[in-house]
Amino acid sequence: MRYDVPTRWNSAYLMLTRACYLRRSIDQYIHDQVEEAKHLNLSNYKISKAEWEQIETLTTILLPFKNLSVKLQKTSRPRIDHVFWAYEVLFNNIDDLQAMLARPRNHKKTWAKSLATAVEQMRLKLSKYYQKTEHPFVYSDAVILEPSGKLLLFEQDSFEPHYKGKYSQECRERYVNYYESMASELRPLEETRKRKRVDEDSDDENDEYYRALARAKELRGVQNEFDLYLSAPIALKKKDPLGWWKINASSYPHLARMFRDTFAVPATGAGVEREFSKSGRIVTPTRARLNHTTVSETMMVKGMLVRRMQELKHQVDDGDVSETDDEAEQEETAEAEHVLNLWQTLVDSHDV
Amino acid sequence: MHINCLDHVINLAVQQFLRSIRVVKAKDDDEDGDVEVIESESESFAGTLTKVRGLAKVRFLVL
Numbered sequence: 001m002r003y004d005v006p007t008r009w010n011s012a013y014l015m016l017t018r019a020c021y022l023r024r025s026i027d028q029y030i031h032d033q034v035e036e037a038k039h040l041n042l043s044n045y046k047i048s049k050a051e052w053e054q055i056e057t058l059t060t061i062l063l064p065f066k067n068l069s070v071k072l073q074k075t076s077r078p079r080i081d082h083v084f085w086a087y088e089v090l091f092n093n094i095d096d097l098q099a100m101l102a103r104p105r106n107h108k109k110t111w112a113k114s115l116a117t118a119v120e121q122m123r124l125k126l127s128k129y130y131q132k133t134e135h136p137f138v139y140s141d142a143v144i145l146e147p148s149g150k151l152l153l154f155e156q157d158s159f160e161p162h163y164k165g166k167y168s169q170e171c172r173e174r175y176v177n178y179y180e181s182m183a184s185e186l187r188p189l190e191e192t193r194k195r196k197r198v199d200e201d202s203d204d205e206n207d208e209y210y211r212a213l214a215r216a217k218e219l220r221g222v223q224n225e226f227d228l229y230l231s232a233p234i235a236l237k238k239k240d241p242l243g244w245w246k247i248n249a250s251s252y253p254h255l256a257r258m259f260r261d262t263f264a265v266p267a268t269g270a271g272v273e274r275e276f277s278k279s280g281r282i283v284t285p286t287r288a289r290l291n292h293t294t295v296s297e298t299m300m301v302k303g304m305l306v307r308r309m310q311e312l313k314h315q316v317d318d319g320d321v322s323e324t325d326d327e328a329e330q331e332e333t334a335e336a337e338h339v340l341n342l343w344q345t346l347v348d349s350h351d352v
Numbered sequence: 353m354h355i356n357c358l359d360h361v362i363n364l365a366v367q368q369f370l371r372s373i374r375v376v377k378a379k380d381d382d383e384d385g386d387v388e389v390i391e392s393e394s395e396s397f398a399g400t401l402t403k404v405r406g407l408a409k410v411r412f413l414v415l
Contacts (some may be wrong), residue, residue, distance in 0.1 A: 001407055001408040002408060003405065003408040003409065004405065004408075006367075009359070009363050010366075012366075012370060012401075015404060015405070015408060016404065019404050019407070019408075026407060044403070044406070045403050045406050045407050046403075047400070047403055047404070050396075051396070051399075051400040051403070054396065054397060054400050055400060055404065058397070061369075062366065065362055065365070065366050068362060069359055069362045069363065072358055072359050072362075073359060078358070080355075083358055086358055090362070090365070110396070111396050111397060114372075114373055114397065115373065117372060118369045118370075118372035118373045119369065121368050121369065121371075121372040122365045122366070122368050122369040122372070124368075125364060125365045125368040126361070126365045129356055129361045129364070129365075132354075132356060133356075135353075136353045136354070136355055137353075138353070138355065265355060267357075267358050268357050268358050268359040268360075269357040269359070269360070270357075270359055
């Protein structure tokens with residue numbers, strides 16, 4: 001049997017479901033032991049049919065919240081654009097519960113009224129935190145910058161009509177003020193440390209024709225990247241937004257930077273706390289003076305290796321005992337450089 | 353700008369529900385200190401959960 005602990009999430013649900021699973025065994029055990037172990041007063045633990053019904057009702061009520069909580073804790077990258085949708089799911093669940101409790105066959109039950117009151121209290125609590133999502137712009141920006149949705153969520157009935165224009169305008173202003181205006185100082189995201197390929201368009205800046213086109217575009221008021229992104233059709237195929245933006249960063253280089261900054265915010269703290277635990281296994285008491293860059297790069301490489309299911313293989317070269325000191329030193333230097341280049345390549349190629 | 357952890361929000365909502373039916377004790381260390389406990393018409397839920405917790409604590413209950 002499981003026991004519910006206030007500090008452990010979903011423990012009440014787990015305790016109740018385990019009790020439901022063991023219902024027949026519990027009833028049989030209490031029935032058998034009541035006479036044999038009177039000193040234990042097990043008759044106090046006898047659960048009636050109505051009480052079992054209450055337990056089953058509670059598990060039904062708590063199940064969707066438990067499922068969503070576990071789902072959010074499981075994922076290593078809880079996406080910030082899912083927050084609005086998660087709230088909508090929770091409120092829909094509460095609506096369904098209230099409709100269920102209002103049915104005639106449930107309405108007559110004595111404990112249905114107390115349940116309905118409790119569900120209403122839960123709704124009020126959830127509403128209090130939902131109202132707090134209006135001010136932080138990261139939620140709405142993340143929804144807009146998600147390529148398979150964009151403004152689609154704000155067109156639903158759960159949002160008032162003015163929110164679509166409001167969030168879109170505010171997101172555009174932030175892009176113009178913080179990302180487009182910094183274009184000349186920032187290196188576009190698609191540039192890497194790899195050697196640039198010789199491109200036949202590399203002389204565009206000096207081409208009189210393209211300069212004339214640029215002047216004409218300015219006079220015409222050509223849309224910026226944000227406008228172009230919104231006017232483009234939404235991505236039809238379900239794809240991870242990180243992958244989509246990695247591919248399309250060349251089309252919207254500055255908006256891609258805004259996406260990266262926005263989606264760096266996690267929706268839950270579970271993934272972040274998991275990373276803290278991993279860092280604790282790297283920064284051990286015997287390695288307490290590690291540089292912060294070393295720690296972060298080690299965590300990224302280990303995470304990359306886990307994702308690719310590889311193992312670092314260390315090959316020991318026995319070498320020739322007759323080598324001179326100079327040759328040995330050169331070989332050590334070459335090997336060290338090789339390892340350093342491999343390390344650098346792995347760090348450069350880690351996922352966003 | 354403070355971003356509330358969604359998991360914590362779900363947990364707080366569920367805790368409020370359980371407090372309202374007197375399944376858990378009202379605590380004063382709620383995030384904003386505004387604990388609300390509704391006077392339930394019946395104590396049946398609390399009694400039922402007390403029985404289940406008692407069964408979970410029975411050491412010799414091997415099933």
